[in-house]
Amino acid sequence: MNLSRYRVGDYFEGRSIEEYSWKNIVVSLAIITQIAFGILKFRKNPIWIGPDALLFQYSGFVIYRGGVPYRDVWDVKPPLIHEISAVIAHSVNGNPFALAVVSTVLTSGFFVLTVYLIYKLVVEWTGNDLAAATAALVPFVLPEFYYFASRGLRPKLLVIVLGISSLYLYQKERFVFSGILAAASAGLWQFGAFFSVAILGHAFYKLRYRAFVVNILSMIVTTLVVVLPFLLSGTWQQMIEQVVIAPLSTSENGAIFNRILRGGYMLKLSAPLVAIGGVSALLSNWSEYSPWWVAPGMVWYSVQIFIFDLDGTPDLFLGLVFVAFGIGILSHHLNEKWQKYFFLGVVATVVLMFIFYLFIGFLPLYQGLEATQLYQNYWARTLPESCHIRLSGLEQQYMAQEPNSCRPK
Numbered sequence: 445m446n447l448s449r450y451r452v453g454d455y456f457e458g459r460s461i462e463e464y465s466w467k468n469i470v471v472s473l474a475i476i477t478q479i480a481f482g483i484l485k486f487r488k489n490p491i492w493i494g495p496d497a498l499l500f501q502y503s504g505f506v507i508y509r510g511g512v513p514y515r516d517v518w519d520v521k522p523p524l525i526h527e528i529s530a531v532i533a534h535s536v537n538g539n540p541f542a543l544a545v546v547s548t549v550l551t552s553g554f555f556v557l558t559v560y561l562i563y564k565l566v567v568e569w570t571g572n573d574l575a576a577a578t579a580a581l582v583p584f585v586l587p588e589f590y591y592f593a594s595r596g597l598r599p600k601l602l603v604i605v606l607g608i609s610s611l612y613l614y615q616k617e618r619f620v621f622s623g624i625l626a627a628a629s630a631g632l633w634q635f636g637a638f639f640s641v642a643i644l645g646h647a648f649y650k651l652r653y654r655a656f657v658v659n660i661l662s663m664i665v666t667t668l669v670v671v672l673p674f675l676l677s678g679t680w681q682q683m684i685e686q687v688v689i690a691p692l693s694t695s696e697n698g699a700i701f702n703r704i705l706r707g708g709y710m711l712k713l714s715a716p717l718v719a720i721g722g723v724s725a726l727l728s729n730w731s732e733y734s735p736w737w738v739a740p741g742m743v744w745y746s747v748q749i750f751i752f753d754l755d756g757t758p759d760l761f762l763g764l765v766f767v768a769f770g771i772g773i774l775s776h777h778l779n780e781k782w783q784k785y786f787f788l789g790v791v792a793t794v795v796l797m798f799i800f801y802l803f804i805g806f807l808p809l810y811q812g813l814e815a816t817q818l819y820q821n822y823w824a825r826t827l828p829e830s831c832h833i834r835l836s837g838l839e840q841q842y843m844a845q846e847p848n849s850c851r852p853k
Contacts, residue, residue, distance in 0.1 A: 497596025504529025524631035566772035579772030623662025725770030
């Protein structure tokens with residue numbers, strides 16, 4: 445049997461093979477999970493929003509009311525996520541419930557695009573539908589990944605889609621768009637800078653001067669557009685202090701071994717599969733089917749996770765996408781029999797993790813969140829009295845160093 449044309453219809457006797465395709469199955473699964481968990485969230489507690497998403501959505505409301513992030517709302521994330529939230533807030537006239545719904549739909553859409561991109565890229569590299577479907581199922585081995593969107597607006601899923609798309613467009617020699625999307629990724633999350641570094645580094649190493657110049661000009665223009673509101677409002681110093689200086693001057697506790705244990709605890713039953721995919725991604729440069737950027741991406745996000753940033757499960761998401769690519773490449777190198785076993789092993793992991801989370805509970809609602817000033821201000825549509833309204837761990841560390849960090853610079 446030709447594995448490059450292997451179809452899910454082969455499993456369903458009496459059905460036309462053409463009725464099914466692995467792409468339709470994995471993308472449909474992504475859509476179904478997003479609809480199901482969106483409904484579950486709004487039925488369980490329609491006014492609950494995850495604490496980080498609450499900050500970003502509130503920041504958009506503050507901009508809608510004439511405020512400015514970093515001056516009125518303290519945060520370490522780069523400005524683009526606040527600006528996206530502001531666009532949503534303006535589109536719904538500042539209505540907090542509508543802002544929450546649109547944010548959830550947007551983030552859900554980016555999860556579906558993540559699954560689609562994994563499938564599309566692996567099938568382009570290998571021509572193997574089953575390997576691509578195996579890779580596209582990897583985000584489902586971590587339930588937080590697929591119910592993450594129901595918590596509200598968060599930047600990491602946007603970074604995945606924009607960043608991976610930038611590398612894809614770079615390979616297709618669409619340099620203007622690859623530069624724009626790579627810069628946008630860094631504008632959403634500091635570790636999204638990988639995509640800009642990878643593109644410029646590769647163009648320089650390969651002496652692709654046109655690619656280097658066009659990409660870097662696109663990145664500069666995009667960056668200027670994103671930071672221009674803060675230059676005009678005179679808040680660029682606060683932005684640099686919070687986005688650059690604060691993360692560098694504070695640190696998350698934990699040695700590498702402790703971070704490995706923490707990551708294993710977050711992954712639970714999926715940890716062995718993720719380890720296999722991670723090793724495969726790290727060694728992917730030895731495969732003729734892998735693009736040059738999979739191994740560097742796995743290295744970059746391994747450093748992020750094990751040295752710099754692992755304070756929650758979402759910090760695993762970018763690394764998990766590169767694990768998915770490693771899984772897809774490894775699957776393609778297996779023979780037909782073991783490809784099927786490998787696929788069934790990934791499916792079993794997805795099912796077991798789903799069952800496990802049925803017992804511990806999906807969509808944990810943080811106790812006491814309703815009592816916070818941030819929560820009350822968001823739903824009461826009031827502006828903050830102090831920029832320190834979220835009081836995250838890193839924020840409190842920096843406040844201890846700089847007690848007057850809310851003062852205008």
